[in-house]
Amino acid sequence: MLNKYYQAVQITNLQKAICHLVKGTAKVITPDWTTHSFEDWIKISQFHNGNGSEGRFIRSPSVTLLIPDAIYLPFYESLPQSEVIFSRQNLFLRDKFTCQYCGKILKNPKERTIDHIIPKSRGGKTVWSNVVLCCKKCNLKKGDKTPEEAGLKLLKLPKAPRWQALILEEFPKHKRDKWKVFLNFAGIFSEP
Numbered sequence: 001m002l003n004k005y006y007q008a009v010q011i012t013n014l015q016k017a018i019c020h021l022v023k024g025t026a027k028v029i030t031p032d033w034t035t036h037s038f039e040d041w042i043k044i045s046q047f048h049n050g051n052g053s054e055g056r057f058i059r060s061p062s063v064t065l066l067i068p069d070a071i072y073l074p075f076y077e078s079l080p081q082s083e084v085i086f087s088r089q090n091l092f093l094r095d096k097f098t099c100q101y102c103g104k105i106l107k108n109p110k111e112r113t114i115d116h117i118i119p120k121s122r123g124g125k126t127v128w129s130n131v132v133l134c135c136k137k138c139n140l141k142k143g144d145k146t147p148e149e150a151g152l153k154l155l156k157l158p159k160a161p162r163w164q165a166l167i168l169e170e171f172p173k174h175k176r177d178k179w180k181v182f183l184n185f186a187g188i189f190s191e192p
């Protein structure tokens with residue numbers, strides 16, 4: 001979803017997107033920045049459908065609709081969220097499911113623990129900059145010590161993630177490619 005300033009602000013589902021289109025609160029936007037009303041989009045969909053062209057469609061008895069990749073909300077002024085809520089899941093995503101000491105990828109949720117770099121017992125807080133994902137083995141080794149004391153070294157210094165970076169983690173690459181032009185414009189996506 002793009003706001004009135006063409007900034008990517010949210011990821012929505014198809015049902016909500018269609019709802020916005022039907023109500024007229026949103027238009028379909030294509031990567032060339034053209035916007036289309038719902039009525040126009042129906043015509044475009046019919047054209048593509050009759051053309052046998054590729055693209056995914058949803059069909060009802062009366063309407064065939066090409067599934068839009070992005071919608072533009074001309075009356076929506078909210079700006080992109082910038083802070084990520086602290087949660088276990090978000091922490092795992094930030095750390096890419098990798099133990100931040102030994103580098104092991106922790107596929108099994110049972111292997112995942114949260115380590116306080118400055119231990120809680122020494123006043124360490126549960127904040128983005130003081131917690132990392134850690135495997136059980138490293139956590140055991142670390143105990144109530146600082147990394148230096150335990151002879152462990154962090155792969156990188158942790159910081160609060162940007163919400164966009166996190167959201168992109170969860171989406172398949174083909175979707176990211178489709179959104180690239182919009183995400184680039186919003187300063188979200190950067191080529192590796």
Ligand SMILES: [Zn+2]
Binds near residue numbers: 099102103136
């Ligand atoms: Zn480890």
